[in-house]
Amino acid sequence: MRDYDEITAFLGEWGPYQKLIFFLLSLSIFPNGFCGLSIVFVGDVPEHRCLIPGNLNLSEAWLNRTIPLVQERDKLQYSKCSRYRLDVIMNLSATFPDSDSFNMSEVEQEPCLDGWEYSKEQYISTIVSEWDLVCNNDWKGPLSMSVFFLGVLVGTFITGQLSDRFGRKAVLFGTMAVQTGFTMIQVFSPKWEIFCLLNFFVGVGQISNYVAAFVLGSEVLGKSVRVIYSTLGVCISYAIGYMFLPLIAYFIRSWRMLLLTLSLPGLLYIPLWWFIPESPRWLLLKGRIQEAEGIIRLIAKKNGVIPPAVIFTDLELEDIKAKSVQSYTIIHLVKTYNIRAITIINLLVWMILSIEYYGLSLNTPNLNGDAYLNCFFSAAIEVPAYTAAWLLLQRFSRRFSLSGALFLGGLVLFFIQLVPSNLSILTTMLVMVGKFVITSAFSMVYVYTAELYPTVVRNMGVGVSTMASRTGSIISPYFVYLGAYNELLPFILMGGLTILSAILVLFFPETINIPLPETIDQMQNIKCFKSRTSCSNRDNFDKGETTEKCDGY
Template sequence: QWNLVCANDWKGPLSTSLFFVGVLLGSFISGQLSDKFGRKNVLFATLAMQTGFSFIQVFSTSWEMFSVLFVLVGMGQISNYVAAFVLAGTEILGKSVRVLFCTLGVCIFYAFGYMLLPLFAFFIRDWRMLLLALTLPGLLCIPLWWVIPESPRWLISQGRFQEAEDIIRKAAKTNGITAPDVIFDPSELQDVNSQKQQTYTILDLMRTRNILTITIMSVLLWMIISVGYFGLSLDTPNLHGDVYVNCFLSAVIEVPAYIISWLLLRNLPRRYSMAAALFLGGCVLLFIQLVPSHLRALSILLVMLGKFGITSAFSMVYVYTAELYPTVVRNMGVGASSMASRLGSILSPYFVYLGAYDRFLPYILMGSLTVLSGILTLFLPESYGMPLPDTIDQMLRVKGLEYRPPSSSTRDSKEEEENPEIFKSTAF
């Protein structure tokens, strides 16, 4: 349709890149909007944006119209993903449940949806009907507005203590826990209220040498992982065999990857777990060029094993990054890192395209970059078993950097999520 062949065949991969351009733009603005207007408001506004523009996209009359709408769909998709991840994944759930939600809770269902995609595509060959079938489930999210609360941490950071206390007391009642008479100490509230008068922007991700170093390393890490993940996902049509089966296998391999990442995050240090997954994925991709051409099944196996390693790292990097940034800029930090990963996803179709010149070149490039990102991970601070920081001064330190003594107004890091007793015993 729309004559996307011969001289116009470049429009096909460009459409994919334009979607990721929208994801890039959404990553840039979603963090700032969420930190300013609240996690819940941005979550549901961008859910409506994604569902609405996807529905309009079904009635596209030209490639240009389809592509413009695809950009807007991408903006909404990543915005609600990041907002939901920060809301539930780091700021509502307790420490043990947080890892479970961010890995198995989110990613396993993502993999199930991924597996359903080739199944839907096999039986629904018309792209308009397929897009409609994939869009309508978004309406099921509407009732969740009355179920999902705003982040108490965000409310506290805005000085809205009573609203935060109401949410915590409601959670305690739901879980059969008796809330203490005083959840927030008045003297602490006065101290927090004086601190929270300051507004934060994307520039605060570069305020100190420590947060700037973490931001730069996170940006590079996310970008490289994204190139590997989306490059391998988009490369499945170029593998030998049935395209639907290969797509299904690419989705199936993500299930054990997410389970392994959950076990690693729960029991082992973050940076060593991520580095191991990245080394596995990168080295396997580099080995593909050594496989004889007649062993096609082995080549597919190695590609799937590489996808396994990179997918595990992709699952862990969300949790790791969110734990490194403080509450006041956490959504911006995750959003900026996600924005960097979208630069990688925009480039990934062109990594795949290099296979037209040398079929091993995409694997060599993706494998090399993945190994380098594994080395980079080892220089990040370790967040395993540490309390979530609330302020920039409470952030974990990158080893090897010189620091000025913290100011006297800096709150002790122990006044963290365990400090209000109710946060320890209450989970939504």
């Protein structure tokens, strides 16, 4: 019995219509790049110190001494969260006109009771300066990012169900509207709590749009184009959008105007509704056969080929529907010894990868040098990273390619602490190398995970892995938060975790040039674990009747 790909083979793999869909779907991911990481600039912390009321009758010399000097990051600078008691300063200024004649270490300190004064050198405003998210409230900054990633987690969970029920196209454009609309509403946030709530819905739309475009492209495009679409198409479009973020943020220094500007391109995608089709596969599964055939005939017309008079026979339609029946649950991902070990390691690797990727992306303002250039380089490095991942997947071992990339990335990040503080450019270069290999690894792990799991639970396996990844992204802002206390601590922690994940990947079986398993019984065994059946079962394994092997797997 022919499957869908065989039935529609007459359309060709790379005709004019497939090229158009490839381009339009990739283009739909473009806004995700700058909206998803806009918090890098929207939530950055400007230089600040306690506000001193202007109605105090103090000389300029005494005003300059109202803020204590503290040792921070190997240099002496004004305290950000405390000042000397102003009533004491007023009395001292009357007694000692020469401020240098008094030792300020004897004066009691107090918190910033009148608020803070923020530097306007880099930003006109951010959510931090708008709502004073500093000192005792500095935990609110990372939480703003985590709430966004919590929305991403929820979006990941509901996207598949919405897509299966309402269609790929409807979810794609619906979630694009959610992302664009809630970003626009964020501009008018009256307080931090409202901003966070809206940020949650922006996160839901952001990931749902990405996943819907990924699924729709995978179902409309042919086999030979899907790998290129999932690595070079979708991912590079995201990276290019990410590259535009620092360019726009450089010219717009107010967070409200920045968010409004970043949301406007979403309106330009409305006309795509009339060019992007619904997935014929989904229509067939829903019994909408005439609509599916109409789209297939349209593709044939655009490609200049003549379709057969009868595209699907009754038996083929029944077979396609039968194959879509899902009788497996999430329990099957941990039901047997082998698949349980693969799932646990896989979830850890995905979570660590997400911590590293978003930790490095969100940490760009903390690097030495220009924040806008650092962010641009962090985005630009993703384009060759995705290309490198595609080349590695074509030619080399999955296991050693992914493990090698993770080990190199972890090593680079871990040893940043050894770079002398006066070589800040070298530190930035090492961070970019780390971002390069982590991005490549993130792209490779999608393909590797899909090949590890059998067809009957493949979508479920990738979906659960993605949810683990989103859990890591929720944690990642707090890794960046540690940089406020020690700028090297985030790199030490991320480097150590990445090396751990590189070791875990070595336990996976190799999948390159090996047929994809169809059932759980046909899965390869995880390496370095003893088999639970005897070698007499080898013949049965070759027939696909058992999962166990006796050759070291």
